[in-house]
Amino acid sequence: MKMAGSAPAHQQPKPSFGLIEHLSAQPLYLLCCDEILHACQLIDQCCIRIQTDDINSELNTLCVKVSQLEEAISQYAMTGPSQHLADLVRQYSGCHFATDDQAHAAYIMACAVKALEVMSDWMLETEQNALPKGMKVPEWPWDFYCEFVERQVNETERIEALDMYVIYLEPITTLPALKSDESRPLALYAIREATRRKGGLHSGQDRNKEMSTRDAALVKKARTLLHNGMPRRSVTTAVHRWFEQQVAKPSKERPKWVALETDKALTRKRVEAILKEHKVLLT
Numbered sequence: 001m002k003m004a005g006s007a008p009a010h011q012q013p014k015p016s017f018g019l020i021e022h023l024s025a026q027p028l029y030l031l032c033c034d035e036i037l038h039a040c041q042l043i044d045q046c047c048i049r050i051q052t053d054d055i056n057s058e059l060n061t062l063c064v065k066v067s068q069l070e071e072a073i074s075q076y077a078m079t080g081p082s083q084h085l086a087d088l089v090r091q092y093s094g095c096h097f098a099t100d101d102q103a104h105a106a107y108i109m110a111c112a113v114k115a116l117e118v119m120s121d122w123m124l125e126t127e128q129n130a131l132p133k134g135m136k137v138p139e140w141p142w143d144f145y146c147e148f149v150e151r152q153v154n155e156t157e158r159i160e161a162l163d164m165y166v167i168y169l170e171p172i173t174t175l176p177a178l179k180s181d182e183s184r185p186l187a188l189y190a191i192r193e194a195t196r197r198k199g200g201l202h203s204g205q206d207r208n209k210e211m212s213t214r215d216a217a218l219v220k221k222a223r224t225l226l227h228n229g230m231p232r233r234s235v236t237t238a239v240h241r242w243f244e245q246q247v248a249k250p251s252k253e254r255p256k257w258v259a260l261e262t263d264k265a266l267t268r269k270r271v272e273a274i275l276k277e278h279k280v281l282l283t
Contacts, residue, residue, distance in 0.1 A: 014040075014044045015044055016044050019043075023036055027127055031123075036119055038193065042172075043112050049101060062089075062102070063110055065093040065094070066107055067110040069092045074175075077171070077177065078175065085103070085178070086098075089106055090103055093106070108181065112169070115164075122158065144267070147269070147270055162201075173191065213256075215278065222275050222281075236271055237268065240268045
């Protein structure tokens, strides 16, 4: 399976390096890599604020303890004074010597971990549901397998996962104690981008209509090339290259038929399948 590249020997890997390396090897990673990377950036920021050279320090397990009790802490922190959040983190974690900044960082990190878990669980469940129960992962080329799993994505479930991702990050932006926290701008950005992506999934009210518009554009391009004398065997490659060029354009310059959430062009095999489906090419 495809893995992220190793960090240079002279560079100390970030705390989230292993997480990203693992998650980037999942077939649906490209559909939610932005959400994953934003959550990991929050985790890295907070680790720096909490870290200590003492390997036996209770601070090293602070985030784990806070993650387990994040809901209870959030519930009580919403109603109390601003300093109440740090007190709650110390109380629930049993780490009474943590500073306010360390306590806040542990809470933010716990929120980010929860949000990351949502996207990880969505990727895993979607992949598991893509194959018949008990069937082993086929020994297909990696790109082909990723494409197969992507075609099984339930857009309603994907939107629900993005909703939960945002819900877990929202306390970072709404709790009075974190109003001036250094991690708040990143959380706001992560929420805004996830909301934009969700809006893209909702846009047009019917994703199938978007997909049909895209397919119609590919078919029209192929028929134009054939009409202009291009050999039929060369059409798929030409249409695929053209589609890659359209997706690579800045969002404002893209044709309207390129869906907002499209992060990468279809594979050549998928373009060929669409052209065959619409009888432009022989099956």
